[in-house]
Amino acid sequence: MLKMAVDIALLQIGHRAEESCQDRIERGLALLARMERRVELAIFPELWTVGYFNFEEYEHHAEPIPGPSSRRFSAAARDLGIWLHAGSIIERSSQGLYNTSLLFAPDGSLRATYRKIHLFGYDSRESELLTPGDGLTVIDTPFGVLALTTCYDMRFPELYRQLVQRGAEIFLVTAAWPYPRLEHWLVLARARAIENLAYMVCCNASGRMRDQQLLGNSLIVDPWGTPTARAGEGEQILYGALDPTHVREVRTTFPALRDRRL
Numbered sequence: 001m002l003k004m005a006v007d008i009a010l011l012q013i014g015h016r017a018e019e020s021c022q023d024r025i026e027r028g029l030a031l032l033a034r035m036e037r038r039v040e041l042a043i044f045p046e047l048w049t050v051g052y053f054n055f056e057e058y059e060h061h062a063e064p065i066p067g068p069s070s071r072r073f074s075a076a077a078r079d080l081g082i083w084l085h086a087g088s089i090i091e092r093s094s095q096g097l098y099n100t101s102l103l104f105a106p107d108g109s110l111r112a113t114y115r116k117i118h119l120f121g122y123d124s125r126e127s128e129l130l131t132p133g134d135g136l137t138v139i140d141t142p143f144g145v146l147a148l149t150t151c152y153d154m155r156f157p158e159l160y161r162q163l164v165q166r167g168a169e170i171f172l173v174t175a176a177w178p179y180p181r182l183e184h185w186l187v188l189a190r191a192r193a194i195e196n197l198a199y200m201v202c203c204n205a206s207g208r209m210r211d212q213q214l215l216g217n218s219l220i221v222d223p224w225g226t227p228t229a230r231a232g233e234g235e236q237i238l239y240g241a242l243d244p245t246h247v248r249e250v251r252t253t254f255p256a257l258r259d260r261r262l
């Protein structure tokens with residue numbers, strides 16, 4: 001039976017240059033543990049522990065899964081009894097380094113991973129240093145079918161359409177999106193929601209990293225394309241709610257997905 005309302009939190013962590021990766025993890029998890037509202041699902045930004053634009057640090061902080069960070073996130077999910085999208089980490093595997101997102105169930109088990117498919121090469125060394133993923137991640141949960149995507153993926157509508165064909169109803173997007181592309185971020189989040197009649201839950205990072213200013217503005221967009229919650233630019237926890245039955249209602253009353261010509 002699908003839940004009617006799910007309270008969620010987007011942890012828009014601010015990057016601080018003086019903070020170590022380990023201290024950032026502990027600070028982020030302390031914020032999570034001390035949240036003023038009880039939520040069932042929380043999500044962190046892309047590569048928030050190492051810092052997306054800290055390309056020189058990728059190799060040093062790469063780790064296998066399971067590894068030290070994933071074990072720490074698993075314990076946090078279990079202690080709080082929540083679904084936890086821990087953002088992404090640099091995963092070390094025998095095939096190379098990946099930008100890999102991790103989703104934990106409330107018992108602490110790792111329920112899904114997603115290796116970012118579209119690596120960013122503009123003002124970024126990500127595509128030079130990492131290997132692109134080649135698998136789609138769709139997970140059945142008590143609040144509907146979730147799909148994981150990462151930041152730059154938002155520019156590739158065909159990925160989202162493939163995820164919808166596999167049942168996706170709620171997209172969890174972890175991101176490290178900088179200025180000056182605020183309008184792209186906002187419009188793409190709404191476009192992916194509208195064309196797929198699905199929720200977009202987009203958690204961005206904030207703060208300054210090297211010469212890049214992250215733009216925050218994490219947001220939740222409902223399946224009609226209406227933003228229901230939006231953060232400012234700085235560090236904050238954005239609270240919101242999802243109504244999983246709303247996706248099914250909108251897809252029934254406005255059945256555009258039925259008219260696809262594949």
Ligand SMILES: NC(=O)CCC(=O)C(=O)O
Nearest residue numbers: 120151152176177178181
């Ligand atoms: N972390 C990223 O993938 C950045 C994507 C981005 O900034 C864009 O404009 O696209």
